[in-house]
Amino acid sequence: MTATLAPDDAGIAEAARLLRQGELVAFPTETVYGLGGDARSDHAVARIFEAKGRPSFNPLIVHLPDLAAVEAVAIVGPVARDLALAFWPGPLTLVLPLREDAGVSPLVTAGLSTVAVRVPEHPLAQRLLRAFGGPVAAPSANPSGRVSPTRAAHVLEGLSGRIAAVLDGGSCAVGLESTIVLADPDTNSHPVLLRPGGLPLEALEAALGRPLGMAGDAGKPTSPGQLASHYAPEAGVRLDAVTARPGEVLVGFGPVRGALSLSESGDLVEAAARLFQTLREADRLAGPAGHIAFAPVPERGLGRAINDRLRRAAAPRG
Numbered sequence: 001m002t003a004t005l006a007p008d009d010a011g012i013a014e015a016a017r018l019l020r021q022g023e024l025v026a027f028p029t030e031t032v033y034g035l036g037g038d039a040r041s042d043h044a045v046a047r048i049f050e051a052k053g054r055p056s057f058n059p060l061i062v063h064l065p066d067l068a069a070v071e072a073v074a075i076v077g078p079v080a081r082d083l084a085l086a087f088w089p090g091p092l093t094l095v096l097p098l099r100e101d102a103g104v105s106p107l108v109t110a111g112l113s114t115v116a117v118r119v120p121e122h123p124l125a126q127r128l129l130r131a132f133g134g135p136v137a138a139p140s141a142n143p144s145g146r147v148s149p150t151r152a153a154h155v156l157e158g159l160s161g162r163i164a165a166v167l168d169g170g171s172c173a174v175g176l177e178s179t180i181v182l183a184d185p186d187t188n189s190h191p192v193l194l195r196p197g198g199l200p201l202e203a204l205e206a207a208l209g210r211p212l213g214m215a216g217d218a219g220k221p222t223s224p225g226q227l228a229s230h231y232a233p234e235a236g237v238r239l240d241a242v243t244a245r246p247g248e249v250l251v252g253f254g255p256v257r258g259a260l261s262l263s264e265s266g267d268l269v270e271a272a273a274r275l276f277q278t279l280r281e282a283d284r285l286a287g288p289a290g291h292i293a294f295a296p297v298p299e300r301g302l303g304r305a306i307n308d309r310l311r312r313a314a315a316p317r318g
């Protein structure tokens with residue numbers, strides 16, 4: 001069952017211990033409660049999606065205690081640094097280029113080459129991140145499609161029995177998710193607002209000294225979700241395959257055996273944890289002109305999110 005941990009040293013230590021064991025712990029931030037798991041662990045991150053019942057693998061925000069810790073995960077260019085110095089800790093998330101040696105699970109970034117990072121201000125979030133000592137992936141701690149929780153009791157209403165613990169920090173001061181800004185110097189000369197949130201646009205523009213780009217403007221990504229569709233394999237993809245056709249790399253699941261397998265035992269959490277690295281591996285094996293076939297994955301639990309990702313990988317390219 002889900003433990004409620006008190007906001008004291010013992011509660012923080014227990015929450016950090018659970019995270020180290022790959023368990024899920026909900027914790028307060030100044031925006032909303034986050035559903036935290038070790039961002040380096042494919043398995044822990046897969047369980048976040050399972051607990052939320054998310055029908056798709058949206059990329060998650062990585063929570064870190066300070067800018068120095070962020071720099072181990074992401075490349076912080078000059079504009080991002082100005083925003084970080086102005087607003088961290090606080091309700092701002094920056095989408096930045098992922099460092100190659102970040103060690104973050106590809107499930108966190110949905111296989112993208114960027115990563116969303118945030119330094120929360122809430123003192124319990126700060127203490128937990130420092131006690132844990134690693135990156136924490138955390139979407140809002142609510143079942144998919146429900147409103148974000150701003151009290152520990154809201155977290156329990158939605159997720160009791162599905163997560164190890166909730167750290168009870170009372171109610172969240174901001175109550176709105178963080179504002180998300182894309183500040184990737186490689187793809188944008190100019191930062192872009194991806195999601196309005198707890199940090200007002202006016203404050204951002206005052207710090208930048210110029211207007212922000214808006215998602216949806218010409219040449220700008222229209223939504224964070226759209227970015228998630230960018231990683232598609234080079235190879236053609238066929239679904240619901242039980243045997244490989246000539247020249248195909250078959251990715252098995254359960255009893256369907258292939259060159260690779262998402263999970264030989266048919267475990268959906270394991271399959272989700274392996275999904276993005278297996279897509280890349282199959283792509284490499286198939287080569288640019290090659291073909292990948294995927295065994296059927298059941299349309300239940302995490303299988304819905306896995307199938308959503310596979311259908312997008314198999315969709316005709318524009």
Ligand code: TXA
Pocket residue numbers: 029031032033034035058059060061093095109112114115116118138139140141176177178179180194195224225227
């Ligand atoms: O206030 C918040 O931001 C809360 C607390 C817990 O920190 N977290 C939160 O997470 O709202 P979530 O998972 O509900 O929202 C994450 C958003 C999604 O819209 C996702 O698409 C976007 O961040 N996102 C994450 N990584 C991204 C990336 N690499 N590129 C673009 N968007 C990204």
Ligand code: MG
Pocket residue numbers: 139140148
């Ligand atoms: Mg959410």
